[in-house]
Amino acid sequence: MGDALMAAPARPARVAVASVIQETNTFSPRATTLDDFTAQGLWTGAEADRCSRGTNTEIAGALTALAGAGAEPVPLLRAWAMSGGTLTGDAFAVLRGLLVDGLAAARADAALLCLHGALVADGEPAADAALVEAARAVLGPDRPLVVTHDLHANVTARIVAAADAVLGFHTYPHVDQGDTGRRGAALVLRALAGERLGTVLAKRPMLVPAESQAVADPPMRRLRELADAATGGDVLDVSLFPVQPWLDVPELGFAVTVTHHGDPATARITAGEAAERIADAAWAGRSGFAVHPVPVDEAVRRITPAAGAGPLLLVQSADSPTAGATADDATVIGALLHDDRGLRVYATVVDAPAVAASRAAGTGGRVDIEVGATLDDRWSRPVRLAGTVRRTGAGPVLLTGASMTGQPVAIGGWASVDTGRGLVVLVTERPVPTFDPAGYRHAGLDPADADAVLVRSATMYRAGYQGCHRGAVLLDLPGASTPRFDYLRFERAPRPLYPIDEVP
Ligand SMILES: [Zn+2]
Numbered sequence: 001m002g003d004a005l006m007a008a009p010a011r012p013a014r015v016a017v018a019s020v021i022q023e024t025n026t027f028s029p030r031a032t033t034l035d036d037f038t039a040q041g042l043w044t045g046a047e048a049d050r051c052s053r054g055t056n057t058e059i060a061g062a063l064t065a066l067a068g069a070g071a072e073p074v075p076l077l078r079a080w081a082m083s084g085g086t087l088t089g090d091a092f093a094v095l096r097g098l099l100v101d102g103l104a105a106a107r108a109d110a111a112l113l114c115l116h117g118a119l120v121a122d123g124e125p126a127a128d129a130a131l132v133e134a135a136r137a138v139l140g141p142d143r144p145l146v147v148t149h150d151l152h153a154n155v156t157a158r159i160v161a162a163a164d165a166v167l168g169f170h171t172y173p174h175v176d177q178g179d180t181g182r183r184g185a186a187l188v189l190r191a192l193a194g195e196r197l198g199t200v201l202a203k204r205p206m207l208v209p210a211e212s213q214a215v216a217d218p219p220m221r222r223l224r225e226l227a228d229a230a231t232g233g234d235v236l237d238v239s240l241f242p243v244q245p246w247l248d249v250p251e252l253g254f255a256v257t258v259t260h261h262g263d264p265a266t267a268r269i270t271a272g273e274a275a276e277r278i279a280d281a282a283w284a285g286r287s288g289f290a291v292h293p294v295p296v297d298e299a300v301r302r303i304t305p306a307a308g309a310g311p312l313l314l315v316q317s318a319d320s321p322t323a324g325a326t327a328d329d330a331t332v333i334g335a336l337l338h339d340d341r342g343l344r345v346y347a348t349v350v351d352a353p354a355v356a357a358s359r360a361a362g363t364g365g366r367v368d369i370e371v372g373a374t375l376d377d378r379w380s381r382p383v384r385l386a387g388t389v390r391r392t393g394a395g396p397v398l399l400t401g402a403s404m405t406g407q408p409v410a411i412g413g414w415a416s417v418d419t420g421r422g423l424v425v426l427v428t429e430r431p432v433p434t435f436d437p438a439g440y441r442h443a444g445l446d447p448a449d450a451d452a453v454l455v456r457s458a459t460m461y462r463a464g465y466q467g468c469h470r471g472a473v474l475l476d477l478p479g480a481s482t483p484r485f486d487y488l489r490f491e492r493a494p495r496p497l498y499p500i501d502e503v504p
Pocket of ligand 1: 151152174
C-alpha cells in the first residue's frame with residue numbers, strides 16, 4: 001500500500017465497492033444482453049447501496065462492514081442478471097465502462113469487486129479477469145484490490161495475479177453472500193492497515209455435478225473440513241471452487257484458493273502447500289461426486305399424496321435458470337399431464353406467448369395452448385396445455401429464503417393455468433426462481449398445499465425448501481444445465497477433463 005495513505009490517517013479510507021454478477025452457461029443458446037441486467041435493476045452510485053441494503057448479498061455485506069469499521073464505502077455499481085448464455089460484447093463493454101469510470105471518479109484508496117467468477121462475454125472467456133485487470137489499471141499497483149466470487153467461479157490465474165486477494169462463498173446452497181462481502185471487506189481493511197496479502201491458486205482438471213456439490217454432502221464436507229483446518233496463522237481464507245460445469249472455456253477446472261498474510265516468502269509456501277493438498281484430496285475423491293438421476297416417468301410414479309408431509313420435489317436441474325438454462329423445457333409438464341391420479345402438482349415454464357394468451361383470456365378464462373421449447377428447442381418439444389387462468393401478474397419475486405434474502409427477481413409477466421386435474425402451471429416471461437418457495441407463492445401457489453412441485457435448480461432448493469418438503473427426485477434429462485455431461489459437447493475446455501475423459 002502507498003506510504004502517503006499511512007501518513008494521513010485522519011481521513012477515513014475510501015473503499016470502492018462494485019458488484020457485477022452473472023453466471024454464464026456457454027451451452028445456453030440465448031445470449032445475455034444489457035436488458036437482462038437492467039430488468040433486474042442496474043444500480044450505480046448511492047442507488048447501489050440504497051437498493052441493496054438489508055439484502056443477503058455481497059455488496060450489502062461489504063458496504064455495511066466497511067462503514068461499521070470506520071472506512072468510507074463508495075458504492076460504484078450493482079449489476080446482477082439471472083444466469084444465462086454468453087454476454088454480448090456490447091453489454092460487457094457497458095458494464096466494464098461503468099466499473100472503470102466509477103472507479104476512476106471515486107478517488108478510492110482501495111476497491112472490493114464482488115464478481116460471480118463464471119462470466120463469459122463474446123471474445124472474452126474470462127470476463128471477470130478482464131474486469132479485475134481493468135480495475136487494477138485504474139488503481140495502479142499499490143492500492144489494494146480484493147475480489148469475492150461465487151463458489152461456482154472458474155478462478156483463473158489472471159484474476160489471482162491482478163488482485164491482492166480472491167475469496168469465495170463457503171456454502172452451497174449459497175447462504176453466505178453477505179458474509180462473503182464482510183470477509184472481503186475485512187481483507188481490504190487488513191491491506192489498508194499495511195498487511196501484505198496474497199492468494200495462491202491450485203486447480204485440477206475435473207468437473208463435478210452441481211447436484212453433488214452441496215457442502216453438507218460427504219465429498220464437499222470433507223474438503224471444507226480440510227479447508228477450515230488449514231485456516232489460521234498466516235492463512236486467512238481457504239475457498240473451494242468446484243466450478244459450475246456448463247462452461248466450455250479454457251482453464252476450466254476445480255479450484256482451491258488460499259489467501260495469506262504475513263511474510264510473503266514464507267506465507268506463500270504455507271498457502272501453496274495447503275492449496276495443493278486440498279486440490280489433491282478433491283482429485284483423489286472425484287468419483288465420489290457421481291449422481292444417479294431418475295427417468296421422468298419413474299419420478300412421476302413416485303408422487304404420492306403428501307398427507308401434510310410437504311411436497312415431493314421433482315428436480316429438473318437440467319433446465320435450471322439459476323444455472324443459465326432457459327427454463328422452457330416442458331417435458332415434465334407433459335409427463336404430469338399423462339398422470340390421471342388427480343394429484344396436486346405445481347410446475348413452471350418460461351413461455352412468453354403462453355403468458356400473452358393467458359393474459360388475453362384473463363382470470364377465469366380458458367386457454368388451450370402449446371407451452372415449452374420457445375427459447376431452446378434442442379432438448380424438448382412443446383406440450384399442449386388446456387385449463388383455466390387462475391391469476392396473472394407482472395411484479396418481481398422477492399426472495400424470502402436463506403439465499404439472497406430480500407433480493408427482488410424480475411420474472412416479467414406471468415399467469416397460473418389450472419388444468420382442473422391437479423396440475424397448475426405457472427407460465428412466465430422470464431425465469432421464476434423455484435429454488436425458493438417464494439417463486440410459487442408469488443403466484444398464489446403455496447408448495448405446502450401440493451403433493452409435488454417442479455424445481456428447476458440443482459442444489460439451491462435445499463436451502464429454500466429446508467424443512468418443508470418430504471424428498472427430492474433428480475430427473476434424468478438433457479438440457480443446458482444437465483448433470484449428464486455426456487449430453488454436452490465441450491470444445492474449448494482443456495482436455496483430458498474428468499469425468500468426460502478418462503484421466504490417468
Ligand atoms: Zn453458485
